[in-house]
Structures are given as structure tokens and as C-alpha cells.
Amino acid sequence: QVQLQESGPGLVKPSETLSLTCTVSGGSISTYYWSWIRQPPGKALEWLGYIFYSGTTTYNPSLKSRVTMSVDTSKNQFSLKLTSVTAADTAVYYCARTPVLFGLYYFDLWGQGTLVTVSS
Amino acid sequence: DIQMTQSPSSLSASEGDIVTITCRASQIIRSSLNWYQVKPGKAPKLLVYGASNLHSGAPSKFTGSGSGTDFTLIVSSLQPEDFATYYCQQTYSAPYTFGQGTKLEI
Numbered sequence: 001q002v003q004l005q006e007s008g009p010g011l012v013k014p015s016e017t018l019s020l021t022c023t024v025s026g027g028s029i030s031t032y033y034w035s036w037i038r039q040p041p042g043k044a045l046e047w048l049g050y051i052f053y054s055g056t057t058t059y060n061p062s063l064k065s066r067v068t069m070s071v072d073t074s075k076n077q078f079s080l081k082l083t084s085v086t087a088a089d090t091a092v093y094y095c096a097r098t099p100v101l102f103g104l105y106y107f108d109l110w111g112q113g114t115l116v117t118v119s120s
Numbered sequence: 121d122i123q124m125t126q127s128p129s130s131l132s133a134s135e136g137d138i139v140t141i142t143c144r145a146s147q148i149i150r151s152s153l154n155w156y157q158v159k160p161g162k163a164p165k166l167l168v169y170g171a172s173n174l175h176s177g178a179p180s181k182f183t184g185s186g187s188g189t190d191f192t193l194i195v196s197s198l199q200p201e202d203f204a205t206y207y208c209q210q211t212y213s214a215p216y217t218f219g220q221g222t223k224l225e226i
Contacts, residue, residue, distance in 0.1 A: 039158075044220045094163075096164075101169075113163070
């Protein structure tokens with residue numbers, strides 16, 4: 001069955017760039033949208049944005065120009081970059097498959113999440 | 121942004137109980153409402169999409185309803201594995217926003 005797995009550094013220094021990759025196994029990355037979501041400690045989930053397998057993106061405006069998502073169909077992976085991080089970016093980061101059904105988006109398959117801590 | 125407000129924020133219940141979680145949107149979102157179950161260290165699970173459609177693999181004990189601005193998730197016959205945090209999410213318009221969560225405790 002299809003599985004998603006996040007990977008990347010668990011510790012990032014303030015002002016540096018957070019980089020994460022989500023590997024899709026057991027199925028193709030093509031056809032779907034793919035999202036990034038995060039959850040700061042003790043807080044609610046926050047949708048960061050999504051990328052279509054063709055490379056089209058939509059980002060959460062709250063992140064302004066700090067976020068970039070990309071996709072590598074040859075590796076069945078998609079990635080997240082978040083620049084100029086601060087302690088407020090400390091969170092568990094999830095990737096999720098995002099089907100669209102008659103215009104309704106939903107996140108039907110998630111990775112287990114990876115904790116990223118921003119600290120010097 | 122559309123704000124999603126869940127109530128209650130926490131809920132104590134016992135095995136076998138039926139519980140109701142509500143979610144209110146700050147504007148009309150038609151039926152663009154999804155429900156998720158989140159447990160620490162585990163991949164979140166989609167329970168209901170489009171307000172009332174049970175996701176394949178989700179037990180039939182989860183029932184979603186509502187449209188417009190007011191939505192409900194009912195969890196029946198509570199079992200130990202149901203104690204978790206539940207989130208609603210609107211996907212009517214980006215940025216897609218979640219409620220603050222409802223922690224269901226024994």
C-alpha cells in the first residue's frame with residue numbers, strides 16, 4: 001500500500017533554512033496534489049501549502065515568501081524549504097496526499113511526521 | 121482566512137459512550153469539511169470528508185454531518201483506540217484551516 005515518509009534534519013539553527021523531503025512508496029506521485037502540514041507543540045495543525053505532481057504550487061500566505069515546495073517525479077519525492085526560520089517554526093512536520101473530488105480537497109494519507117526544532 | 125472553531129476543546133468519556141464534537145466555520149463553506157484523528161507519534165487519519173462521507177478504512181462508528189457553517193462528528197461506542205485528538209478542517213478556500221482540536225480523554 002502507499003506510504004509516505006518525511007526525512008530531514010531534526011535541528012535547524014535560527015535564520016537558516018529548514019529542508020524536508022517526503023518519499024512516496026508503494027504508488028506513484030503522479031496524478032495527486034501533495035501537502036505539507038505542521039503542528040507546533042501544544043498547538044493546532046497548520047496547512048503550509050501543496051504542490052501538484054506537475055510542479056504547480058499553492059502556499060499559505062502566512063508564510064509569505066519563506067516557503068518553497070518542489071517535486072521530483074523520478075524519485076517519487078516532494079520537498080519543503082522554509083527560509084529564515086525562528087523558534088516559532090519548531091513543529092512536527094507532516095506530508096500528506098491530497099486528492100481532489102469534485103473540487104473538494106482532503107488529506108487521505110499522511111506520513112508519521114518529523115519533529116524539527118529551531119535552536120542554536 | 122476562514123476560522124474554524126471546535127467545541128469542546130476537551131472531552132472526558134468512558135468506553136461505550138457516544139460523544140459529539142462540533143465545528144463552526146466563520147463563513148459558509150458548503151460541505152467542504154473534513155475530520156481527522158491525531159495520536160502522538162502516529163500518522164493522522166482521515167475519518168470523514170465532504171462533511172458526511174466516511175473515508176474507506178474508517179470505522180462506521182464515525183458519523184459526520186452538517187453543511188454551511190455548522191458541522192458535527194459523532195463517535196459511537198467508544199473504545200480505547202478512539203481516545204485521541206480530533207480536528208476539523210475546511211477546504212472551501214485556501215489557506216485551508218483547521219480547528220483547534222478536541223482532545224477526547226478517558
